[in-house]
Amino acid sequence: MRRLLPILLAFLLLPGSGMAAPRGVECVVPSKPGGAMDLTCKLVRSGLQLVPDHATRAVHLSYMPGGIGAVAWHSLALPGRSDGDTLVAFSGGSLLNLAQGKFGKAKPSDVRWVAALGADYGMIAVRADSPYKTLVQLMGALKRDPSKLLIGVSGTIGSQDWLKMALLVKSAGIDPKALRFVALEGGGEAFTAMQANYVQVVSGDASEAHLMAPGGSVRVLAVLSEKRLPGLLSNVPTAREQGYDVVWPIIRGVWMGPNTRPADYQRWVRAFDSMMAAPEFGRLRSEAGLYPFTLTGQALTDYVQKAVDEYSTRASQLGLMR
Template identity: 30%
Template sequence: MKFNCMKGLAAGALMTVAFATTATAAECIAPANPGGGWDFTCRQIGKIMFDIGAVDKPIQVTNMAGAGGGLAFNHVVTERNDDADLIVAASSATSTRLAQNAYAGMTAGQVRFVGAIGADPGVIVVAANSPFKSLNDLVDAIKADPGSVAFAGGSAVGGFDHLKPLMVLQRAGFTDITKVKYIGVDGGADAITQTVGGFTQAMTGDMSEIVGFLKSGDVRALAVLTEERVPGFDDIPTAKEQGLDVVAVNWRGLYVPRGVSDDTFNSWADKLQKVADSAEWKEAMAANGLAPFTKVGADFQSYVDSLVVEVNQLSKDIGVIQ
């Protein structure tokens, strides 16, 4: 048995060598614990960048969980403002929280948004045995008796998943949003479990969270919140074609510190574009229910800026923030 230990040690030494090369590589901060969407973004993008040769050393992923991404944001702004070797995973949750001033006064202008290379379409789903056959059935039921429908979603109250049904109801002319029941649980899969279990009547989340459950027939998607129907899920109608014009996608992307040079910014944007064009990323997207959504460089920065303004206004209109 001593032999096994020695073997283990030898292999440990082998791994040591493998690891020594990562010493000065670029760093990707995932502002959450391992296992979430941001972590996925860092690891996938980092891996593909290395595999396709966009960077010459594997990108080191650091998890910096805290304050829904606020801790990492603060860290980048105050301590790493000119670090050219740093990228940070971001998503709609980042821009939503910035728009709702949930990062203790920090603003979207304090970093530079490099790009998004995929988006998770928002969806509203019900259990397979639900009486609601269309989004309008659901909306009508809420209009008739707001207490009869409870939503479950993966974000806290006022977060992006909560905003989705509120936006739909706002478009439908229902504005008494304090009456709408919503419980925030720990992630989309948990929200589905609660809905299939019959504890809540509908689930609001992202396409990636429901793919498996759609295939198994446990749930039925009432609407996808995109402009067009999502390829591969052509039988799910958009909210728009049901007369409720709501578009809400959860983009996955990156930001870099404010203080980097334009050259650095553009080079990260190029690298991200290369990832977007790679076959590997397409495969990863397909496996995880992401829809193509590529915006990089200045184009994306202005998209995020307008998104922040829009969500801020919307949150005020709906009453999520004062």
């Protein structure tokens, strides 16, 4: 009987046995490892430990890079797909791509928007051994010779990383079209390229810089926030402080497929409401390099639609619409 007990327990834990172990959760990262999308899913994984109904469930991260979110969107936002335990990370960049038609004919209502976990901000960084110690010095070098430096961005022309840099140089009297941009797949790849000196500047996100800063290999020249950010980047001046009136906030959160059952969708909305209301969540969010900004369910859905409309208007003004 003692020999049969382990076998019996294993059988009882099999799916369909009546005592199945809690099913795992999948969080899809629509980029390569190491960037802010990766951080979003890792925050989901650690944050769900604060929710009693989810604390024992394993959260598996799946990486689906390609097209700065386009591959994940077209793979998981399918009309016939239904999975109540798959979450997909998104950012303000995802909404910008939607606005510009970079996901084809996709529209915000094609998926179910679950939760915004926090806010991020744009930033400009160079290597720690770079001769440029301020944004003013960098802009001066680009004004003298726009082709001198390679600038790493996540995505191609019109991506949010491209737009951040384009707005900055435009305010410095430089034609963005004269710059040399290198399109990369996610912030992790951009920082890796900079460490290899393949690019000399990265236009990315504060959360990514937050991840890289402890190693001492990166110098952040400016954050694109209204005021200085607390924590690890507190000594970094804003672009505004240095004479460039550019602010770029970034929402970070998760969505689910369009055919998710209403009961499953509401279950996840409640789970994220509970998670983000927990006192410990603030610490986890800060460790991920994000700042307070929380929305769920219908409130997030309304926010996303408004943001996409605003991005569409801005992109049209810059001649970026397809």
